[in-house]
Amino acid sequence: MEYKGRVLVAMSGGVDSSVAALLLKEQGYDVVGVTMQVWDYSECDIEEGAGTCCSSIDVDDARAVADKLKFPFYVLNCEDKFHAKVITPFLNDYIHGRTPSPCVNCNTYLKFDHLIRKMRELECDYLATGHYAQILKNEAGRNVIVASFDDWKDQTYFLFTIERNIIDRILFPIGHMKKEVVRALAIEHGLINARKKDSTGICFVGNGDYANFVKANVDADLLKPGLIRKYPDGEALGPHSGIHGFTYGQRKGLGLNHHEPLFVLKIDPVTHTVWVGEEKHLYTSEFETAECNLLDQIVPGENIKVRIRHHHPGAGAKLFPTEKGFRVRFDEPQRAITPGQAAVFYRENQLLGGGWIV
Amino acid sequence: MIDQSTEHHNEHVYLDYNATTPVSEIVRKHVMESLENWGNPSSIHWYGRGPKNLLRDSRARVGHMIGAESPLEVVFTSGGSESNSLAVVGTFEAMTRNQNPRNIYIRSAVEHPSVIKAFNSIEEKGAVVKVIPVSRTGEIDLVRYRELLTPEVALVSVMFANNETGAIFPIKKMSKLAHDEGALFHTDSVQGLGKVPLKVEHLGVDLASFSAHKFYALKGCGVLYVKRGTILEPQIYGGGQERGRRGGTENLMGIVSLAITDGLLKHSDEYCGKVLSLRIYLEEKVLKDIPNVEVIAKDAKRLPNTSCFILDRVSGETLLMNLDLKGFSVSTGSACSSGNPEPSAALLAMGIKHSEAQSTLRVSLGWLTSKSEIDRFVKTLAQVVTRLRQIDDEAMAEYGI
Numbered sequence: 001m002e003y004k005g006r007v008l009v010a011m012s013g014g015v016d017s018s019v020a021a022l023l024l025k026e027q028g029y030d031v032v033g034v035t036m037q038v039w040d041y042s043e044c045d046i047e048e049g050a051g052t053c054c055s056s057i058d059v060d061d062a063r064a065v066a067d068k069l070k071f072p073f074y075v076l077n078c079e080d081k082f083h084a085k086v087i088t089p090f091l092n093d094y095i096h097g098r099t100p101s102p103c104v105n106c107n108t109y110l111k112f113d114h115l116i117r118k119m120r121e122l123e124c125d126y127l128a129t130g131h132y133a134q135i136l137k138n139e140a141g142r143n144v145i146v147a148s149f150d151d152w153k154d155q156t157y158f159l160f161t162i163e164r165n166i167i168d169r170i171l172f173p174i175g176h177m178k179k180e181v182v183r184a185l186a187i188e189h190g191l192i193n194a195r196k197k198d199s200t201g202i203c204f205v206g207n208g209d210y211a212n213f214v215k216a217n218v219d220a221d222l223l224k225p226g227l228i229r230k231y232p233d234g235e236a237l238g239p240h241s242g243i244h245g246f247t248y249g250q251r252k253g254l255g256l257n258h259h260e261p262l263f264v265l266k267i268d269p270v271t272h273t274v275w276v277g278e279e280k281h282l283y284t285s286e287f288e289t290a291e292c293n294l295l296d297q298i299v300p301g302e303n304i305k306v307r308i309r310h311h312h313p314g315a316g317a318k319l320f321p322t323e324k325g326f327r328v329r330f331d332e333p334q335r336a337i338t339p340g341q342a343a344v345f346y347r348e349n350q351l352l353g354g355g356w357i358v
Numbered sequence: 359m360i361d362q363s364t365e366h367h368n369e370h371v372y373l374d375y376n377a378t379t380p381v382s383e384i385v386r387k388h389v390m391e392s393l394e395n396w397g398n399p400s401s402i403h404w405y406g407r408g409p410k411n412l413l414r415d416s417r418a419r420v421g422h423m424i425g426a427e428s429p430l431e432v433v434f435t436s437g438g439s440e441s442n443s444l445a446v447v448g449t450f451e452a453m454t455r456n457q458n459p460r461n462i463y464i465r466s467a468v469e470h471p472s473v474i475k476a477f478n479s480i481e482e483k484g485a486v487v488k489v490i491p492v493s494r495t496g497e498i499d500l501v502r503y504r505e506l507l508t509p510e511v512a513l514v515s516v517m518f519a520n521n522e523t524g525a526i527f528p529i530k531k532m533s534k535l536a537h538d539e540g541a542l543f544h545t546d547s548v549q550g551l552g553k554v555p556l557k558v559e560h561l562g563v564d565l566a567s568f569s570a571h572k573f574y575a576l577k578g579c580g581v582l583y584v585k586r587g588t589i590l591e592p593q594i595y596g597g598g599q600e601r602g603r604r605g606g607t608e609n610l611m612g613i614v615s616l617a618i619t620d621g622l623l624k625h626s627d628e629y630c631g632k633v634l635s636l637r638i639y640l641e642e643k644v645l646k647d648i649p650n651v652e653v654i655a656k657d658a659k660r661l662p663n664t665s666c667f668i669l670d671r672v673s674g675e676t677l678l679m680n681l682d683l684k685g686f687s688v689s690t691g692s693a694c695s696s697g698n699p700e701p702s703a704a705l706l707a708m709g710i711k712h713s714e715a716q717s718t719l720r721v722s723l724g725w726l727t728s729k730s731e732i733d734r735f736v737k738t739l740a741q742v743v744t745r746l747r748q749i750d751d752e753a754m755a756e757y758g759i
Contacts, residue, residue: 072683
């Protein structure tokens with residue numbers, strides 16, 4: 001078999017990155033597996049750690065897969081970096097009325113920065129992950145990132161911050177496959193995690209209860225109570241115990257008894273007011289982005305596709321450069337354009353970059 | 359004898375003997391034989407008698423190995439950590455039960471986690487804990503120690519030799535000072551056995567911990583030497599084994615494995631001389647071939663097999679992975695915290711900076727280590743360190759530092 005070089009595989013302990021390692025091994029790469037330990041699980045009981053990404057059970061699963069496929073495996077302690085670059089901004093977003101997208105930061109600062117450094121330090125030629133994304137050559141022969149074949153699983157939304165100059169070093173071995181095929185391969189090869197449930201939600205918030213996670217991890221005086229007001233008349237409908245419990249477009253759990261359905265329209269972090277109103281007010285066409293990263297040229301006014309959250313199918317839009325990034329103008333109004341989420345740009349299926357919604 | 363052939367079976371070079379040691383050939387053989395004696399040593403019937411005799415014989419041999427006056431001073435445990443816990447917590451509980459007014463417990467700053475955590479535990483239950491500082495050069499602060507010793511001191515626990523730096527502490531002298539104040543003295547001598555001459559009677563201690571797997575025997579067996587007349591509250595209750603000091607059916611296989619090493623111990627002087635000359639060679643070569651390296655506690659009295667290097671601007675974690683990928687097994691910080699690159703508490707306690715502690719590399723040699731292994735190791739180490747420093751330079755340049 002032809003030697004393809006050495007590759008560092010970021011393994012979460014889940015089935016996707018395990019199959020990524022399996023495929024690379026079969027293709028003739030010299031594989032080195034790593035798991036980033038990002039959270040101190042020693043305090044968690046077994047139940048709590050199970051099923052979320054990168055818990056200690058997941059580390060054990062990744063190690064077991066590496067052992068079975070006979071390649072070296074290491075655990076990297078990334079707790080400090082994860083806390084500084086992912087958890088802290090996550091909490092900060094909620095305190096300021098934004099709905100964060102922490103997986104992007106994890107990719108920016110941990111997977112495609114810290115691990116790129118580790119890749120070089122461990123004399124690896126490539127870094128591979130189990131992301132559902134593809135790297136394909138464009139007409140000019142340049143590597144570009146393209147949405148995965150399995151469009152429901154596509155994770156390119158979380159990859160817009162990747163730096164252009166490292167794309168040639170990245171491998172996404174399962175991006176051309178459907179999830180069912182990935183799982184079938186894992187079963188066929190007897191991988192220990194073949195039937196493990198997909199991780200959903202955010203890895204460090206065990207049961208998806210973000211509000212309680214925020215409450216448990218920030219100073220109580222940062223979580224001020226406020227009022228829920230109705231747009232546009234400003235009528236106060238009742239108190240709330242902190243803006244961190246709300247997100248744009250939210251309908252359930254507002255604690256209101258109102259004759260018509262109400263949705264969160266805007267969160268004002270200065271006055272701690274949560275504005276609610278009819279759903280039609282959630283639709284807007286224009287918004288600003290900041291801290292943008294571009295992976296390819298975009299002509300101002302060019303017709304592109306923009307996604308404003310994971311699982312948003314994308315809608316036609318045009319970009320106009322601003323001082324901080326781009327103003328995005330959708331062809332049709334979109335529902336709940338949410339500060340803290342990313343706006344990610346595509347041409348057909350090609351990832352062009354993105355920025356943060358402000 | 360140690361099986362020299364394992365070196366050739368395996369391309370990997372093992373330089374982590376302070377973490378554990380390979381099981382010697384003679385131990386393997388005797389352990390397999392001992393499995394024939396599968397009966398319970400406590401049984402009165404025929405099946406119990408063989409194991410009972412084997413246990414008695416092993417206890418005598420181990421007692422002799424460590425220099426106990428009587429085999430009855432040997433309490434078999436599951437290992438070094440249990441021995442340390444039993445010594446510290448067992449003493450505290452016995453003192454409390456007997457309403458002994460002594461309530462100060464002294465340890466060094468660089469003890470093994472099993473000692474430190476045992477001290478934390480008794481502190482929570484009312485003991486007063488004092489700590490003797492250890493300097494960056496590996497010297498324990500005897501002036502401070504004398505100040506701490508008062509008639510209220512119940513127990514002093516100081517390790518014979520540090521697992522990370524190899525620094526050896528003056529146990530005989532410290533034990534004498536403790537006894538002058540009427541205090542008991544415990545030493546965690548897990549790292550000492552087989553590396554330097556070590557007899558408990560000579561040291562004059564009341565309690566001493568040992569571990570079988572640090573000396574070419576099996577994991578899961580340790581010893582707490584308990585000088586005749588020293589009272590301990592058991593930490594594991596059971597059917598009266600070990601004269602009531604440690605319950606549970608004996609791990610005869612492990613116990614036999616340790617007893618067998620008395621044969622190895624006879625060759626200790628010869629092997630340790632060889633190990634020491636290799637260690638001197640290793641350090642000279644590293645300091646000559648690699649810039650900006652420091653040997654921690656270089657001039658202290660040290661175990662003959664241990665070197666702890668600080669390699670400036672190199673992450674110990676990354677270095678260890680690189681060396682592993684090239685077939686060299688070493689350690690950074692303490693092996694007990696492997697997978698957890700928090701810097702070693704013992705090194706920090708010696709005044710070594712956080713960043714320095716994260717750049718440490720512990721190399722511990724053993725009886726199977728050869729000069730050619732050291733040559734290959736240093737050559738690889740120099741290459742890896744150069745490369746990692748280059749990457750660091752480039753990263754610094756990128757950030758404009």
